[in-house]
Amino acid sequence: MVRWSKIVMCLCLASFAFLCAADNVFDYGANFDFVRHVLTMDTTFRDPVIMGRAVATPWLWHAFYWLIIAGEAGTALFLALGSWSMAHARHASAAAFQRAKHWAIAGALTGFLVWFFGFMVVGGEWFAMWQSRIWNGQEGAFRFYLTIVAVLIFVNQRDGDNAD
Secondary structure (H helix, E strand, O other): OHHHHHHHHHHHHHHHHHHHHHHHHHOHHHHHHHHHHHHHOOOOOOOOOOHHHOOOOHHHHHHHHHHHHHHHHHHHHHHHHHHHHHHHOOOOOHHHHHHOOHHHHHHHHHHHHHHHHHHHHHHHHHOOHHHOOOOOOHHHHHHHHHHHHHHHHHHHOOOOOOOO
């Protein structure tokens, strides 16, 4: 049951990341506005010390947005591969099952980079997203990366040979 739990949790995270990426592609404008406002810093306190960080170049807004989408898609792909790899190794030895986790770990790392580094560090601190009452995605990003980290900790725990 422990091994199945790890597989299913990774599949759930993969599904979430896939839906994030798909929503951003198919409803491009909705979240593109979010990225544009964060990068232009137009709803921050407009502190002259940090306003030099603002990005006013439209092609860069799109580039940042596609980087987010690629990160979400990569997260989904790696976690799905990790689930598949672990599912195939579910009856194998503990060492083989541990080796099968590498894609899941890569997926969790990718998701952490998107939602922690991308949204908290770059968006939140560099572009002062925390100052915006309208375009602040830190609370949502916190829920996402905290869930990813929790699953990563559980998945990375060593399994015994009789883990099923």
